[in-house]
Amino acid sequence: xxxxxxxLSNIDGRTLNYCFSxxxxxGGCPSxxxxxxxxxxxxxxxxxxxxxxxxxxxxxxxxxxxxQERCPTKTKVADLISLMRRIYVKEKGIPGFIKPLIExxxxxxxxxxxxxxxxxxxxxxxxxxxxxxxxVRRIIEKTGGGL
Amino acid sequence: MSVLKxxxxxxxxxxxxxxxxxxxEDVKVRVIEDIFFDKxxxxxxxxxxxxxxxxxxxxxxxxxxxxxxxxxxxxxxxEQASMVGHGPEKxxxxxxxxxxxxxxxxxxxxxxxxxxNKDALVIGGGVAGLEAARHIANAGFKVYLIEKKPFLGGVVxxxxxxxxxxxxxxxxxxxxxxxxxxxKGVDILTNTEVEEVDGSLGDYRVKIKTHGRxxxxxxxxxxxxxxxxxxxxHGIKRKAIYYMPTYPYSHGIDxxxxxxxxxxxxxxxxxxxxxxxxxxxxxxxxxxxGLKEYDASKIxxxxxxRYPNVLTQWEFERRFSNGLIKPKSVSIIHCAxxxxxxxxxxxxxxxxxxxxxxxxLVKDTSPDTEVYINYIDMRSYGPFEEFYNTIREIYGVKFxxxxxxxxxxxxxxxxxxxxxxxxxxxxxxxxxYVVLMTGFVPDDELFHxxxxxxxxxxxxxxxxxxxxxxxxxxGIFIAGAAAFPKGVxxxxxxxxxxxxxxxxxxxxxxxxxxxxxxRINSSICGEIDCRICLTACPYGAVYLKDEEVTVNEELCMGxxxxxxxxxxxxxxxxxxxxxxxxxxxxxxxxxxxxxAFLCKWSSYSAADKAxxxxxxxxxxxxxxxxxxxxxxxxxxxxxxxxxxxxGVLIAGCPPDGCHYFTGNLKARKRVIALKKLIEQxxxxxxxLAIEWIGxxxxxxxxxxxxxxxxxxx
Numbered sequence: 116x117x118x119x120x121x122x123l124s125n126i127d128g129r130t131l132n133y134c135f136s137x138x139x140x141x142g143g144c145p146s147x148x149x150x151x152x153x154x155x156x157x158x159x160x161x162x163x164x165x166x167x168x169x170x171x172x173x174x175x176x177x178x179x180x181x182x183q184e185r186c187p188t189k190t191k192v193a194d195l196i197s198l199m200r201r202i203y204v205k206e207k208g209i210p211g212f213i214k215p216l217i218e219x220x221x222x223x224x225x226x227x228x229x230x231x232x233x234x235x236x237x238x239x240x241x242x243x244x245x246x247x248x249x250x251v252r253r254i255i256e257k258t259g260g261g262l
Numbered sequence: 263m264s265v266l267k268x269x270x271x272x273x274x275x276x277x278x279x280x281x282x283x284x285x286x287e288d289v290k291v292r293v294i295e296d297i298f299f300d301k302x303x304x305x306x307x308x309x310x311x312x313x314x315x316x317x318x319x320x321x322x323x324x325x326x327x328x329x330x331x332x333x334x335x336x337x338x339x340x341e342q343a344s345m346v347g348h349g350p351e352k353x354x355x356x357x358x359x360x361x362x363x364x365x366x367x368x369x370x371x372x373x374x375x376x377x378x379n380k381d382a383l384v385i386g387g388g389v390a391g392l393e394a395a396r397h398i399a400n401a402g403f404k405v406y407l408i409e410k411k412p413f414l415g416g417v418v419x420x421x422x423x424x425x426x427x428x429x430x431x432x433x434x435x436x437x438x439x440x441x442x443x444x445x446k447g448v449d450i451l452t453n454t455e456v457e458e459v460d461g462s463l464g465d466y467r468v469k470i471k472t473h474g475r476x477x478x479x480x481x482x483x484x485x486x487x488x489x490x491x492x493x494x495x496h497g498i499k500r501k502a503i504y505y506m507p508t509y510p511y512s513h514g515i516d517x518x519x520x521x522x523x524x525x526x527x528x529x530x531x532x533x534x535x536x537x538x539x540x541x542x543x544x545x546x547x548x549x550x551x552g553l554k555e556y557d558a559s560k561i562x563x564x565x566x567x568r569y570p571n572v573l574t575q576w577e578f579e580r581r582f583s584n585g586l587i588k589p590k591s592v593s594i595i596h597c598a599x600x601x602x603x604x605x606x607x608x609x610x611x612x613x614x615x616x617x618x619x620x621x622x623l624v625k626d627t628s629p630d631t632e633v634y635i636n637y638i639d640m641r642s643y644g645p646f647e648e649f650y651n652t653i654r655e656i657y658g659v660k661f662x663x664x665x666x667x668x669x670x671x672x673x674x675x676x677x678x679x680x681x682x683x684x685x686x687x688x689x690x691x692x693x694x695y696v697v698l699m700t701g702f703v704p705d706d707e708l709f710h711x712x713x714x715x716x717x718x719x720x721x722x723x724x725x726x727x728x729x730x731x732x733x734x735x736x737g738i739f740i741a742g743a744a745a746f747p748k749g750v751x752x753x754x755x756x757x758x759x760x761x762x763x764x765x766x767x768x769x770x771x772x773x774x775x776x777x778x779x780x781r782i783n784s785s786i787c788g789e790i791d792c793r794i795c796l797t798a799c800p801y802g803a804v805y806l807k808d809e810e811v812t813v814n815e816e817l818c819m820g821x822x823x824x825x826x827x828x829x830x831x832x833x834x835x836x837x838x839x840x841x842x843x844x845x846x847x848x849x850x851x852x853x854x855x856x857x858a859f860l861c862k863w864s865s866y867s868a869a870d871k872a873x874x875x876x877x878x879x880x881x882x883x884x885x886x887x888x889x890x891x892x893x894x895x896x897x898x899x900x901x902x903x904x905x906x907x908x909g910v911l912i913a914g915c916p917p918d919g920c921h922y923f924t925g926n927l928k929a930r931k932r933v934i935a936l937k938k939l940i941e942q943x944x945x946x947x948x949x950l951a952i953e954w955i956g957x958x959x960x961x962x963x964x965x966x967x968x969x970x971x972x973x974x975x
Binding site: 135136137138139140141142143144147148151152155157158181185187188189 | 563597601602603604605638663664665666667668679680681682683686687688
């Protein structure tokens with residue numbers, strides 16, 4: 116696999132070359148904040164552009180889009196990270212530490228499991244209860260969600 | 263002008279001429295030995311302006327040095343025929359083409375602008391305006407210097423230190439103001455604005471409005487005391503009537519905030535709050551309106567306007583120099599709004615060094631203050647590198663590479679949250695004050711009144727084309743930072759340059775138009791009313807005047823890009839009209855030829871170079887010179903094919919290298935679209951090519967025409 120070629124063949128991916136490494140993305144990143152900058156979107160982009168290497172840190176993005184909102188060069192930072200995740204899954208499959216989330220997703224349609232306790236709390240707040248959702252499970256199975 | 267004269271230079275017998283030199287009854291042919299002889303030139307000169315003339319000889323690149331008249335057509339039979347070994351038949355075709363082209367072109371009248379008024383108007387009383395006024399007045403012309411603020415001095419007057427090293431501004435400003443005041447030729451009008459501008463080069467009528475007057479030399483401390491209006495001027499509190507140590511040497515009234523309550527007039531009867539309008543007549547105008555800070559409150563994440571200690575550079579400098587703030591720690595943030603596609607996409611050019619200047623100002627005054635600089639790239643070009651080194655080495659300012667992502671307030675402190683790129687870590691920097699080095703935008707309220715193309719950006723195209731010698735003479739000159747952000751010294755040099763332009767115009771009785779311009783036939787245009795050409799012009803010269811498409815002859819550079827977009831034929835470029843071009847193409851082209859439309863700025867020179875280098879290319883390659891590839895329209899290309907061409911080449915400057923900014927890109931789009939069309943007519947799309955050929959790329963030119971010659975349709 117050639118990471119650069121894959122990224123540049125995608126319309127959002129093409130914005131990778133816009134980046135001039137100013138660090139504004141990492142500067143405001145909540146994930147970088149709690150991981151002591153182990154997760155560093157600027158570095159991830161730079162690494163992809165120069166080395167063409169994918170590492171597991173891309174899974175630490177919370178998709179809050181702060182980086183993309185603030186980027187002065189209009190690089191689609193968060194979209195690029197999502198794109199790299201897709202390429203990662205295509206190449207190496209879903210990494211082990213993501214699997215529990217997928218299980219939850221298959222069970223209820225959310226990454227965090229919603230059981231009786233949560234439903235009771237929802238009831239108190241006047242929200243409809245969440246039922247077991249088989250559709251999402253079927254989608255995951257059909258698309259080879261790695262379960 | 264019905265007679266056509268053809269002068270053919272044989273280059274002292276170096277060119278073998280065709281035997282048949284009969285181009286029609288009305289065409290008189292004269293063969294001359296050497297066109298560089300004074301006598302030959304005098305002979306041709308005697309017909310210039312009276313008859314249409316074709317000069318066949320060396321490249322027009324050379325011949326335009328001797329003859330400049332819109333009714334002369336040049337034929338290159340030396341570099342592009344004889345030198346590359348092409349025979350008399352081709353020479354005849356080329357001359358025939360030029361003759362037919364000229365025959366089908368209406369004679370162009372040479373336009374002259376009479377310089378009726380010998381006075382000049384300088385708008386803006388900052389350093390650039392003052393310097394321009396000084397130069398023009400020294401040359402003996404009367405100058406009206408108008409300033410919308412109550413005092414002269416512009417941006418510099420409001421600040422303590424000069425860009426870049428921090429010399430006190432009084433070193434430059436006071437002597438400059440005194441020079442201007444001493445000069446009796448300068449009429450200084452403060453509190454004055456331009457209301458309306460009418461007329462053109464050499465004959466402008468300008469309505470100006472003066473908001474009020476205070477007699478010179480009055481210290482009006484009592485008026486200041488009674489004034490009920492308090493103004494926050496970059497964080498410094500003052501009254502609407504206040505004093506600044508520049509000119510006039512008295513108090514001044516800030517009419518933006520004055521309520522005209524009349525309290526001050528009760529104290530001093532000499533003050534006039536009456537608005538006065540008057541009309542002045544001038545021959546040329548200098549626009550020195552300068553720049554202003556980008557509105558920092560638009561950069562939401564930096565909290566300007568929300569947090570009181572987040573200041574812009576000018577606010578900070580004014581407050582700091584006036585001793586209103588004594589910071590313990592300061593973070594200077596570069597590129598606030600600049601180099602940002604969400605705000606100003608350009609680099610504001612002076613702020614890197616301006617930031618260093620602020621750092622030096624702080625450290626000079628209070629060495630214990632911690633100063634941090636957040637930057638993306640430090641653009642300290644040329645001698646500024648030494649200044650950058652000094653700030654780092656001697657002053658101990660801490661540099662953090664990384665553009666801050668957000669600024670937050672935490673109690674008394676401000677938190678600058680940024681990645682330190684060199685450490686690869688997100689950091690919180692706690693400081694007392696944050697200084698935003700905001701980007702700069704032009705103070706462009708006047709631009710549309712003056713007919714200058716402006717859309718909130720600096721008028722780069724106007725300024726660049728103004729410095730081009732092929733531009734038409736203009737009466738409006740941009741000086742100083744109104745053109746793009748400049749330091750003080752640069753602004754003053756630029757002002758001298760603009761003054762030179764004004765003096766050059768005012769010194770003459772009349773100036774001649776240099777470039778052919780586009781003309782609009784309003785009866786055809788009015789019917790169709792598509793207005794496509796409005797967006798085609800790279801200079802904003804094609805505009806709507808009373809709902810009618812009009813060409814501003816001062817701004818037009820003669821590229822013909824607009825002419826090519828006009829499907830109705832209402833828009834015609836002088837000397838390169840549809841009829842003329844089509845007749846020339848039809849007469850030049852023979853069955854099986856390759857027609858090459860070459861841009862006169864680059865590719866035509868490449869073909870000339872092929873001549874000096876004695877390269878060989880097929881004789882059936884016929885070159886037609888055009889001002890820009892953007893002028894070549896579908897009609898011309900199809901005409902070449904219908905006249906028998908088996909290949910057509912359109913070649914111009916490399917991408918982004920177009921003399922008219924975007925002509926080559928527009929031509930490219932047009933040709934790519936046309937390729938699909940000609941396929942339907944049964945012409946091989948490969949027979950039509952558009953290429954970038956730079957002035958030195960003669961070998962590339964030869965390769966391409968060989969390819970086209972081999973292809974066939």
